[in-house]
Amino acid sequence: MKLARFTEQGRTRIGKIEGDRIVDLSAITGDNHSMRRLLNHYRDWLPALQAATGPMFALSGVTLEAPIADPQKFLGIGMNYRQHAEEARQAGIPIPESQLWFNKQVSCITGPFAGVVKPAVSDKVDYEIELGVVIGQRCRHVKAADAADVIAGYLIVNDVSARDWLQKSPTFTLGKSFDTHGPIGPWLTTADEIADPQDLQMSLYVNGERRQHWRTSDMIHTLYQQIEYLSTVMTLEPGDILATGTPSGIGAPTGRFLQVGDVMRLEIDGLGFIENPVIADCAQEVMP
Template sequence: MKLVTFIHNGLARVGVVRDDGVVDSQDDSQIPATMIDFLAAGDSAMVRMRRLVESAQPKFVLAEVKLVAPVPRPGKYLAIALNYADHIAETGKDKPEYPSFFTKQSTCVIGHGEAIHMPNVSNKLDYEGELAFVIGKRCRHVPVDKAHRVIAGFTVANDVSVRDFQARSPTMMIGKSFDTGGPLGPWLVTSDEIADPHNLNIKTWVDDELRQNSNTQHMIFNCYEMVAYLSQAMTLEPGDVISTGTPSGVGVKMQPRGYLKVGQTVRIEIEGIGTLSNTVVAEPDESVIF
């Protein structure tokens, strides 16, 4: 299934994309309305959703609803650094002995079609096309051979990076967490539809220029190893997002630098999942106090 969080007439809820339409989860009152609550409800909610998709016609035309990030506000958004051999080579750094994770703050998350802001404080805005997965079961100390059981599904991520702010701190957190710096989408493809997440073509375009072209088989640490490593330290919960690293071709390593510019569109396509597209706009320059 292609699970989505969508907005229609100002109301957000979970649905499933089928053909060119969206099946509305709220046609079954027993299905929770938010993605995190839906995933937390476990296998029973997933079974009800599958039955609904099989029996109901799409309630909305896909083009008539607004897709937001599949998990609009994840409890945790963790991303791994230096996880593709070719990206390690272009950075000139050593292959890591252990997985190295950083946090992207959940306020950075946006969906397919939403705008990425060019920060007022920097013009060193960069893209990183990545496969991301979403945790479906609360878990701790998960062995590698059972890690597939706790992954609800896979989506496309853009680990947008403000490179000068990233370089100022060894944790990289601020440079990875600017508002609008976490595009996810367009949907969450359930794990049963991805035969092997470690053999998917991944490509990133800036406008019509192909910048990244690789395959997830080139990861140093695979998705299941990431789950096992992280769950040694922390409880992973439904809706947590884990992004799996980027291949070579990032703007900061191009000559001359290939930083993003206002008006450019980043398009990331992952085989079997879909395409995530976001256009860069100038950040609104007014101060905002809510």
């Protein structure tokens, strides 16, 4: 299934994608539109989710929201593609000897077609296409051989990065966590629909020009090794998002950073696409 959060006439709910339409699942989920909550009940609700047939809306008439708006964790791994690691090495960044993880604050999450803000305080905003893994059950000390069992599904992640702010924070957190710098979507594709997540084609375009084009088979640490490594340290929860690394072709090596008005389109086999315009910062905005 392809499970989505969508807004129609001001009401947000959960649905499943059927071609160019979306089936409202509110009869099963109620008024609660937390995908994390759905994942906690997924096994019990699965027959009803599969059988649901309506109400139904045209995708063109709804707004797709971030599939998971309230994860407890949004974690990313750095330099996990061989060519990208070599790209970084040539720029003077040493290749890590072990998995290099960082935190993206969950407040950076935004929708699959929402605007990405170019902060007024950053001149080096960059794009990164990544395969996102969504955890489906509470787990700890998972062996790589068993890791597929704890994956609920997959989505596309744009790990937008403010490169100048990465240099200010050795943990990467600040440079990875500006508001809107975590577009995800367009929906959660359940794991049963992806035969081999380690052999998917990924492509990212800026204003129609292809900048990144690679396959997930180039990962240094597989999805399953990543889950084993992380679950050695922490309990993973349903809805947690793991951004599993980006291939070569980012803007940093050439200085081709994002500008206001640019449009990013990200595509991954079997997962659809997301598209995000770069918009100006409202730096003086006062939050209520």
